[in-house]
Amino acid sequence: MTQNGYKRDGTAGTFHDVLDYTVLEWEEGNALIEMQVQPKHRNRGSSIHGGVIATLIDIVGDMAGIWTPEGERKTVTINLNVNFIAGTSADVVYARGTRAHATRGTLFSNAEIFEPDTGRLLANGQGIYKLLRLGTETAPGIASKKRAK
Amino acid sequence: MTELGFRRADIKGTFHEVLDYTVVEWGDGHVLVEMEVKPEHRNLGGSIHGGVLSSLIDLAGFLGGSWSPDGPGRSVTINLNASFIAGTNADVITAEGKRMHATKNTLFSKVWIREKDTGTLLTTGQCTYKLLHPDTKESPGVAKK
Numbered sequence: 001m002t003q004n005g006y007k008r009d010g011t012a013g014t015f016h017d018v019l020d021y022t023v024l025e026w027e028e029g030n031a032l033i034e035m036q037v038q039p040k041h042r043n044r045g046s047s048i049h050g051g052v053i054a055t056l057i058d059i060v061g062d063m064a065g066i067w068t069p070e071g072e073r074k075t076v077t078i079n080l081n082v083n084f085i086a087g088t089s090a091d092v093v094y095a096r097g098t099r100a101h102a103t104r105g106t107l108f109s110n111a112e113i114f115e116p117d118t119g120r121l122l123a124n125g126q127g128i129y130k131l132l133r134l135g136t137e138t139a140p141g142i143a144s145k146k147r148a149k
Numbered sequence: 150m151t152e153l154g155f156r157r158a159d160i161k162g163t164f165h166e167v168l169d170y171t172v173v174e175w176g177d178g179h180v181l182v183e184m185e186v187k188p189e190h191r192n193l194g195g196s197i198h199g200g201v202l203s204s205l206i207d208l209a210g211f212l213g214g215s216w217s218p219d220g221p222g223r224s225v226t227i228n229l230n231a232s233f234i235a236g237t238n239a240d241v242i243t244a245e246g247k248r249m250h251a252t253k254n255t256l257f258s259k260v261w262i263r264e265k266d267t268g269t270l271l272t273t274g275q276c277t278y279k280l281l282h283p284d285t286k287e288s289p290g291v292a293k294k
Binding site for chain 2: 010011013016018019039040041043044045047049055058077078079080082083137138
């Protein structure tokens with residue numbers, strides 16, 4: 001399943017909205033997203049904030065492993081490692097996630113952030129995620145009162 | 150929000166505003182920041198997004214190591230590693246950043262994110278930063294438009 005340039009369902013009002021990214025490719029084991037760099041994503045020095053880069057790696061690594069024909073699986077991140085390789089003045093960045101390995105309960109993904117035009121690598125990282133059992137509605141440790149929000 | 154706390158002055162319009170955190174304590178080698186969890190910080194499932202926690206680690210690790218009488222210096226992050234230990238439904242979380250070691254050019258920090266009320270540990274992180282020369286105005290690799 002590859003559709004081009006769409007927003008994910010159900011992300012309105014969440015942190016995904018702040019990143020404001022677009023899905024370019026999403027299939028089993030692979031995801032590519034695009035983010036327009038806005039002033040709110042930048043640092044005092046006008047570079048992209050490290051937290052934004054880390055968030056993109058978290059999101060795209062997750063997406064690479066949760067696509068199923070029946071819909072998205074739910075996960076929680078266990079560990080995230082990010083290497084910041086180069087700065088950029090690009091207005092658009094791409095993030096690609098690939099599934100490295102998955103067991104029944106755990107997902108290991110690799111992710112790269114790069115400039116779309118030049119392909120220059122800006123950051124890479126690895127994410128480890130716990131795959132929640134199908135039918136899980138809320139993340140572990142979250143009481144149901146927050147679900148209403 | 151805490152009465153003691155203050156917002157950093159030079160962050161208007163940047164990503165720091167999205168996080169909307171308050172600096173509670175800030176001294177040489179350590180910092181304590183506090184963040185009220187809003188809907189825009191949450192995930193599809195209602196938990197705090199891992200990217201928000203990673204962002205807090207990034208900025209608390211830097212603030213923890215970069216206090217000076219003239220304000221924080223400038224840096225770029227080289228590496229960030231976050232371990233997500235527990236979920237939470239707390240409305241306020243704190244991030245404590247500590248300097249582990251610093252050379253002339255490099256800063257190593259550790260960060261602990263906790264529930265404010267109970268002190269339950271939610272996330273730990275380690276960061277490495279390149280400290281920029283005080284006169285540096287732009288981050289490396291970011292050309293002026």
